[in-house]
Amino acid sequence: SVAMELPPSHFSAARAAAVAVGYLRYLRGGPGRGLELRELRRARRQDIDDVGHKYYLELELEDVLDKDRTVNCTAEVLYHLGSKTSAPDVQVTVQGELRSTEEAEQEFYNRIRSLEKELVAENIPDSHGNVPPELEPIHLLAWVASGYLIWQNSTENTTFHLAQVKHVKQVKRSDEDLQFDYVLLLHDMVSQEVLPWEVTLLWHPQRGARVSQS
Amino acid sequence: DQVLHIVPETLQQVQHLQLLCSTFTLDLWKPLLPEDIRAGEDLHIRVPAPLVQEVKDTLDQHMISYRVLIPDVQKLVDQSMPRERSSAREVSGGYAYTEYHPMEEIYQWMTQIQKNNSELVTQHFLGKTFENQTIYYLQISQPSNKPKKIIWMDCGIHAREWISPAFCQWFVKEILQNYKTDPKISRFLQNLDLYVLPVLNIDGYIYSWEIDRLWRKSRSPYENGTCYGTDLNRNFNSSWGSVGISFNCSSDIFCGSGPESEPETKAVAQFIKSKKSDILCYLTMHSYGQLILTPYGSTTKPPSNNEELMQVAKEAAAALKGKYGTSYKVGSTALILYNNSGSSRDWVHTIGIPLSYTFELRDTGDYGFLLPTNQIQPTCEETM
Numbered sequence: 001s002v003a004m005e006l007p008p009s010h011f012s013a014a015r016a017a018a019v020a021v022g023y024l025r026y027l028r029g030g031p032g033r034g035l036e037l038r039e040l041r042r043a044r045r046q047d048i049d050d051v052g053h054k055y056y057l058e059l060e061l062e063d064v065l066d067k068d069r070t071v072n073c074t075a076e077v078l079y080h081l082g083s084k085t086s087a088p089d090v091q092v093t094v095q096g097e098l099r100s101t102e103e104a105e106q107e108f109y110n111r112i113r114s115l116e117k118e119l120v121a122e123n124i125p126d127s128h129g130n131v132p133p134e135l136e137p138i139h140l141l142a143w144v145a146s147g148y149l150i151w152q153n154s155t156e157n158t159t160f161h162l163a164q165v166k167h168v169k170q171v172k173r174s175d176e177d178l179q180f181d182y183v184l185l186l187h188d189m190v191s192q193e194v195l196p197w198e199v200t201l202l203w204h205p206q207r208g209a210r211v212s213q214s
Numbered sequence: 215d216q217v218l219h220i221v222p223e224t225l226q227q228v229q230h231l232q233l234l235c236s237t238f239t240l241d242l243w244k245p246l247l248p249e250d251i252r253a254g255e256d257l258h259i260r261v262p263a264p265l266v267q268e269v270k271d272t273l274d275q276h277m278i279s280y281r282v283l284i285p286d287v288q289k290l291v292d293q294s295m296p297r298e299r300s301s302a303r304e305v306s307g308g309y310a311y312t313e314y315h316p317m318e319e320i321y322q323w324m325t326q327i328q329k330n331n332s333e334l335v336t337q338h339f340l341g342k343t344f345e346n347q348t349i350y351y352l353q354i355s356q357p358s359n360k361p362k363k364i365i366w367m368d369c370g371i372h373a374r375e376w377i378s379p380a381f382c383q384w385f386v387k388e389i390l391q392n393y394k395t396d397p398k399i400s401r402f403l404q405n406l407d408l409y410v411l412p413v414l415n416i417d418g419y420i421y422s423w424e425i426d427r428l429w430r431k432s433r434s435p436y437e438n439g440t441c442y443g444t445d446l447n448r449n450f451n452s453s454w455g456s457v458g459i460s461f462n463c464s465s466d467i468f469c470g471s472g473p474e475s476e477p478e479t480k481a482v483a484q485f486i487k488s489k490k491s492d493i494l495c496y497l498t499m500h501s502y503g504q505l506i507l508t509p510y511g512s513t514t515k516p517p518s519n520n521e522e523l524m525q526v527a528k529e530a531a532a533a534l535k536g537k538y539g540t541s542y543k544v545g546s547t548a549l550i551l552y553n554n555s556g557s558s559r560d561w562v563h564t565i566g567i568p569l570s571y572t573f574e575l576r577d578t579g580d581y582g583f584l585l586p587t588n589q590i591q592p593t594c595e596e597t598m
Binding site: 007010011032067068100102125126127128130131162163185187189190191192194 | 423551
């Protein structure tokens with residue numbers, strides 16, 4: 001079957017784009033880098049018999065810490081047929097370079113490692129939308145963790161966003177990773193529900209982030 | 215203006231940075247003097263906005279990595295200063311329009327607004343909420359002997375969308391501050407009356423301040439008080455109960471026990487029905503999403519005046535974008551958002567009011583319902 005063009009404003013295109021952004025945040029986000037969708041430029045959809053629905057997307061993203069810079073990427077999102085239990089397959093190609101965050105992230109890593117008491121925080125942002133500057137990296141790591149959840153749990157009938165970090169607790173480890181146990185509130189635009197999700201995120205400046213399967 | 219954080223790695227980089235600081239006379243925050251810049255030590259410089267791109271380019275050229283420590287210095291300054299809003303103070307004696315206000319303060323604000331602008335503004339009773347709070351709307355009307363058409367705007371149907379009531383208050387302030395001097399506004403008021411309802415779902419709004427910031431619905435009890443609240447924007451009599459709703463009272467899109475089952479819905483519906491031949495345009499403000507939505511949500515079949523609806527909405531989105539570059543998408547709910555029935559906007563259109571729109575204000579999900587207070591002003595300004 002052939003891929004048909006979708007108006008980028010159509011909700012099915014927007015939903016697929018949100019999955020791609022979630023996946024990208026998981027893969028490339030960090031305490032010094034948060035990626036945001038600036039615009040969905042183009043969307044096509046292909047219905048593949050016995051397989052599912054595949055979306056081809058052209059996205060323009062911006063780095064929240066450096067909004068003057070944008071980066072283009074292409075993504076493919078495949079929702080599996082009739083599946084409530086299997087995550088969509090996502091592939092993303094970023095065109096060009098993302099701004100280097102090595103130094104900022106190393107600094108964050110050192111700061112957290114040297115804390116005597118494990119970091120604990122809640123309600124990020126607060127009710128008035130404020131995030132204290134020293135918690136901004138924790139906020140961006142929550143985007144990484146929520147990116148994973150959004151990628152893993154999205155269907156064509158959901159549109160998830162991170163509503164708030166309800167709670168975060170650092171857990172000191174004997175290896176070199178940083179560990180943060182998050183309780184994240186995810187908002188689904190379609191059902192309007194806001195539900196808590198627990199997720200443990202491991203992060204290392206060179207190795208990046210991964211969600212711990214517990 | 216931005217503040218950049220750099221840790222120079224080599225002597226060469228230090229020298230280049232020293233040159234940069236003196237050539238552009240950049241404001242060094244740390245260290246204080248260029249001669250104190252050292253390899254391996256933190257450097258913080260404030261770069262004036264017009265030079266930001268150039269400075270970043272030269273850093274890139276010299277392979278000097280940097281991080282943006284403060285993306286907007288002015289914003290941070292404004293945030294940390296006590297509010298000194300000259301214009302706002304003139305209109306209602308010290309009301310901070312760039313902050314979110316609890317319901318009690320909004321009630322006081324309405325009283326003040328009417329008192330200070332009694333030649334133009336009257337406060338009216340619309341109805342009562344489930345918890346017996348009084349719902350008021352403000353009528354902004356220039357005395358005249360010719361009959362005028364009405365533009366109705368309501369805010370705060372959904373409790374957690376705090377930017378919405380903030381916008382209604384801002385809107386009123388802007389009109390009252392500028393109607394004598396702004397020719398567009400004064401012409402507007404010569405021909406039209408504005409009716410503004412700052413908070414419809416008062417019970418829910420109070421609940422979101424006191425108990426649960428992310429509450430959406432009203433606070434009427436169901437199932438013997440085991441669950442609370444109806445989604446007021448699924449409770450109107452437009453294909454009620456058909457799609458994009460839940461009959462389960464614990465759902466956030468619970469549509470109530472029947473169309474207009476909730477006192478808040480009834481209060482609005484009754485009033486609009488009574489004035490329907492005079493109402494030209496109905497606006498209902500929500501967040502988030504950056505969308506201007508046209509009927510319908512329950513079907514993709516376009517309304518009879520779809521071309522006109524889309525034309526006006528597109529012009530509005532273009533004007534909005536012209537202010538700060540914020541992009542709003544335009545279209546029917548069924549096409550760009552999801553299917554839903556029972557919305558106020560759809561019901562208003564079905565009873566014959568030609569222009570009916572839902573605005574979903576900033577942002578697109580990064581802060582969502584928790585829009586920072588420093589975005590209140592730009593959001594409101596662009597939406598005006």
